[in-house]
Amino acid sequence: MTSAAELGLDNPLRDPQDRRLPRIAGPCGVVLFGVTGDLARKKLIPAIYDLANRGLLPPGFALIGFARHDFGEQGFAQLAKKAAKAGARTPWRESTWKQLFAGVRFVEGSFDDDTAWEKLSHTLAELDEKQGTQGNHAFYLSIPPGLFPVVVSKLKQHGLAQAPGDAWRRVVIEKPFGHDLESAQQLNEIVAEVFPPESVFRIDHYLGKETVQNILAFRFANGMFEPVWNSHYVDHVQITMAEDIGIGTRAGYYDGIGAARDVIQNHLLQLMALVAMEEPVSLNAASLRIEKQKILANARPPQRLDLHTSHAQYTTGWAGGEEVAGYLEEEGIPADSTTETYAAIRLDIETRRWAGVPFYLRVGKRLGRRVTEVAVVFKRAPHLPFQSTDVEELGQNALVMRIQPDEGVTLRFGAKVPGTVMEIRDVNMDFAYGGTFVEDSPEAYERLILDVLLGDPPLFPQHEEVELAWEILDPIIRHWSRKKSIDTYPAGTWGPQSADAMIARDGRRWRRP
Template sequence: MAPAAGSGERGWTNPLRDPNDRRLPRIAGPSALVIFGVTGDLSRRKLMPAVYDLANRGLLPPSFALVGFARREWSDRDFADTVKEAVKEHSRTGFDEERWERLAEGIRFIEGSFDDDDAFDRLTSTLGELDRERGTDGNHAFYLAIPPNSFPTVLSQLKRTGLAGSPTDESWQRVVIEKPFGHDLESAKELNALVNSVFSEESVFRIDHYLGKETVQNILALRFANQLFEPLWSSHYIDHVQITMAEDIGLGGRAGYYDGIGAARDVIQNHLLQLLALIAMEEPISFSPRELQVEKIKVLMSTRNLLPIEENSARGRYGPGWQGSEPVPGLLDEGFSPDSTTETYAAIGLEVDTRRWAGVPFYLRTGKRLGRRVTEIALIFKRAPHLPFDDSMTAELGQNALVIRVQPDEGVTLRFGSKVPSTGMEVRDVNMDFSYGEAFTVSSPEAYERLLLDVLLDEPSLFPVNEEVELSWQILDPVLAQWATEGVPETYEAGTWGPTGGDRMIERTGRTWRRP
């Protein structure tokens, strides 16, 4: 292998390979990944296993380093042992001792708090040593797996020490930010301004892990690589679109974190609006990051709330009930105040004001303690006129639907009508199903594997830019303002599909929610 030329990607390429051949994996170049908040659950369950899985797949170079920063009194060896435990418990690719030992050679730990100048000076010195000894070449990515209220302190320290220096032909510096990206439009603008005062927008990677899922990326292939679907992808044939992210778990010990955030801020503002943008966008000129972002921004700029908002939105919080055969507590039994206005279920109706989508409502919903864990996008088609059929022939026939299953059973289902085998003419719904697990022999990478590798490769296609973040808040803020006038959310029974208000919202127009 030989280092790739140029400063942007700093990937490693096979000199015999065609650079335009996208079938072969790209390997990250020399670099160091610094994780702030490395003792948190996200790091233990997702980030550290993803780093190992990339190394185990041969996608990280020998000159890679992982640096943890936290207040624990750990040595480099202590931190390496912690990473090893997390890898053994959560890695996707299985543990290989030889691969691990090679990765562990580049693991370092810095003890200190975010306002500790000496700790950041030690971080600067350690990264300098790694540049010289392991050949990381001054290429540093800083992952802020920390609460947003700690961003100003960490960013100011990175600026003070020169670690956030401007990218050059010789090296690069990037910052990775986890959601939430603010809690409303005003705070999002403040956060973007703060981050961009230290790192240029081209060096900022905002993680939305849903965009790293193979099934989400497959939306682009499904639409633009197939002549079959694109002609139908408009108001001429589609009646409405439902985007659902349902969880069957409750908050448990996360009540303190979740109170004041709620389902709409936690999921709709980022995950679901990004899915809407991918479904509704026009075909990009190319799949370059900038062209994809341009088309998504056009959709978000054209997205409006269905009015009146009070009739086209719903919220709720779960009470006690049954999850499967197990009784489960309600939200108030898990530490929430009865007066809290934080919702665990949120649904909103939107419209995309473009020629393609005029008159097609988009219904977005998310919730905890719902009927099952599922994320899906359902395009519900208009009914056929049934001119050759009488009502008795089609009594069992619903609307055609194309359902993209994002998780857990990744795949695509097409629902259409077929004649029931009999002497009479009776038409009933049947499903044609594509499953990732059955069609491909390789398992899909975890979202964080793809996203971390894209950060190191300077591939920003799957990362929302600040304009996307602000437009998403611009869509959601009026809904949050309306809810602020309505008191506490409606209670729904755990294990059901949400509050009655959610059903009323969509049934007003003669439609119903899917029950996945």
């Protein structure tokens, strides 16, 4: 009989009222490819430690690093411990690390080295026997997309994709999922030859954020909002992801990819689908996927892409009180690069619910501040029985769901100013997660890694969603590629004038978060 200690139920960090604890992963191992990269060190290893520290990983758990560096197992264990200590959200406990350390292994070799793959196969067999992982292993591809085909093919060649008996094997793929529709289809075909669809987990870490999932709770757990969640009452929707930082050390990845491929194709289109979709019959993976796919399949950019899209690069400006370089002056960026650091597009969803309601999506680096939000802006009241001077400062009602950094929901509406005259101004009713719930929200990768180990896929887009998203974005990117120049905006501002003109043509303006 399994003891409470083995299940992690004696963990002092465990809250007896924590309803998430029944979701404890069974015996399994995680193989990290690209274990020396920033993602593995800053996000994945700390997330695994935090899951163990919260009692959500079993004693029969293993972490295997695969890289060409000559660490040795002790060297890899030291790297993993350092990374976990630096990035953990939960307090450091040597007893937790001791439990994890028992299952830490390292395999040295390049991705085309069959000897290394044979060693990996032997290592997994040894862990199944000595650590009790029972043949259950997830292969996490924290590597550049160009290396996906060789790694997936080697998994098949060495029999690692096939699990014995009732065990499972899963593959985890980080974005980007291709760079256009054709490459995404090719990648999907390669993966599908080796793993069945239910064993493929495409990571979009934004979908692991607590506040993104709260969109579902907000819409479908409350009776007051859904009746007005349609074209009869909604004027338009703005979805914004703004960063105040530049590209940093990501020049090698970012140039040639750009803001639209990096963020709109996955994060923002997924947010749009959650905001716009019909109520699913349940919150299981299949039901959510069906409704999201309907939205993506019916989302269209306007015919005049020159009037309803904008792309630009940041130039020298001021951010955080100091002067910063422009994109073309960043280290590693070619002087003639036309890669966009800002992108804004309008989409129309051709369904009965959303006919005539434009969705404006924008993303940018070196903007005024860091914020991600969804703003549902409502139509003005059809009749205002006030003098024009009474409501001259009154804007449109809006419901704003803040994804980061100040997670919460704000409702903007008109209220009378105290006094003897009738004067109405905008006021905000604000809900903040941090001020209401004492529980810390799990880090996105904690939730997503646990879902992989549990085989729970609701938060992971399947290949149909990926391909539909590229069908939306490809015509826009092709249109931009035909232009000989790219717009600019000073760092620290809210984007180019072309983006302001784009939305102004529809008689609207961007929010200033």
